[in-house]
Amino acid sequence: MPNSLEQNYQYRRRVMRVLLLFVVVAGFIFSAVNFYRGLIPLAIMELTYALFSLFLWQIILVTERFQMWITLFLVPFFIILVYAMYVPNSSESIFVWILTVPVISYLLMGRRQGFWLSLFFIFCGVTVYHFRFISGDSAINIADSVNIIASACLMISLAHVHEINREKNEERLLELAGTDKLTGLANRMKLMDAFKLYAEYAQRHGSPLSVVLFDLDFFKNVNDKHGHHVGDVTLRNIARFIEDRIRKTDLLARFGGEEFALLIAGSSDENCFQRVDLIRQQLCDTHFDHEQTPLTMTVSAGISTFGTDGTSLDDLLMKADQRLYLAKDNGRNCVVDANNEQIINLALKKMQI
Incomplete structure (x- = not known):
């Protein structure tokens, strides 16, 4: 149903606007911090992305090319997250943000596209994390790797199950809204x-x-x-x-x-x-x-x-x-x-x- 598609887009537009507002605020804060720390390329990327997010925040509720802007927003956003982990002197705690990739991907791109996008960037994030931060005692390395991979898989699984249930509930509600209660026919x-x-x-x-x-x-x-x-x-x-x-x-x-x-x-x-x-x-x-x-x-x-x-x-x-x-x-x-x-x-x- 066209109505189903439109309602789904309205839901995603509202989620996107909240995320954009957060990225604008966080982008300005992190860019200032990284300018102070001397991480100039990363700071410039964050500042540029904050300004881009501010532009999107203004148009996202009305634009007809919603899916295009979603893609143009998410792909660079995740690339910056992975790059921030790769930059020397970056904090190990930045990996926490990689775990938000499945949630954001599924909420904004849906189940199918969200799965492949989150799978790719989670793989990139885990790979960079191992390259940057895991060294020393092999037993500890194994424990760290298992924890990281398990937490990443759990986030993807939870996001996947949530999106399946959300789609089914939405379809059910739309079906009920389009059905005559007395005869069971369309209304x-x-x-x-x-x-x-x-x-x-x-x-x-x-x-x-x-x-x-x-x-x-x-x-x-x-x-x-x-x-x-x-x-x-x-x-x-x-x-x-x-x-x-x-x-x-x-x-x-x-x-x-x-x-x-x-x-x-x-x-x-x-x-x-x-x-x-x-x-x-x-x-x-x-x-x-x-x-x-x-x-x-x-x-x-x-x-x-x-x-x-x-x-x-x-x-x-x-x-x-x-x-x-x-x-x-x-x-x-x-x-x-x-x-x-x-x-x-x-x-x-x-x-x-």
Whole structure:
């Protein structure tokens, strides 16, 4: 879902802004300290990076090239950390910062890119640490190496598990947010997200795309006669009935009340009408039993076509809704599309005369 991607980016933007603020402050402090200690190249790198971070802090919430700036920030950032360990007279404690690489990588780059980025720079950091700081007694060297490698592997593992769980929880929450509680179908939010993908594909490949609006005929009578509980059961039955008769590439959503919206991709106008009308006929011939009470429902439907009737979901829904109410005026239990709209309009006008 596009919405999932956007929410993920918003989450990363906020994390990035906190990190940038920290780097700006720490960069100025460490550059001053290293200028004082005589580590001029390292101090210049830190000062330059602090200024670069300040620039990013100002644009990171609005930039459209977020992923590019993330890469341009993290790779030099980790290189500076490794270089700071390599510089003579640098403190052994600087290795602590290398252990933050997995956390930062996973938070900002995601699970896959974060894994490879953290693995590479952790390897570089551990290698430089051994080159600079491990010498002398072999037993102590082995203990130091095991501690360093184990702590680095633990940080990568924890970051990896955390990111997997975060992705699953985010997907679950977005799925719940896009699902109608009564019928289990997609809701309006998911319909809008799906339409963006369907429309983009239809426009790029010149393939047909139709929007269908179904409305249950005389549904109010079911609630009045049998109660709202039976009405809810009926809505769930109708939802399953229609869903069982559409393709996996189509999307059925509860639009509101007793209305359902259906996105049909890759079917010509004629084929789309035939499929929708077949659903209408089959539903008319089907009895739903509730507590030994047979219920028969019919639907009216309106169909609009991407391109001909508009290119936005609002325009297509409006046109489908107009044809739906034309079907209602025509006696209900029928389907209206662009091909029979004019015929039905003329017939209704003659009846009024």
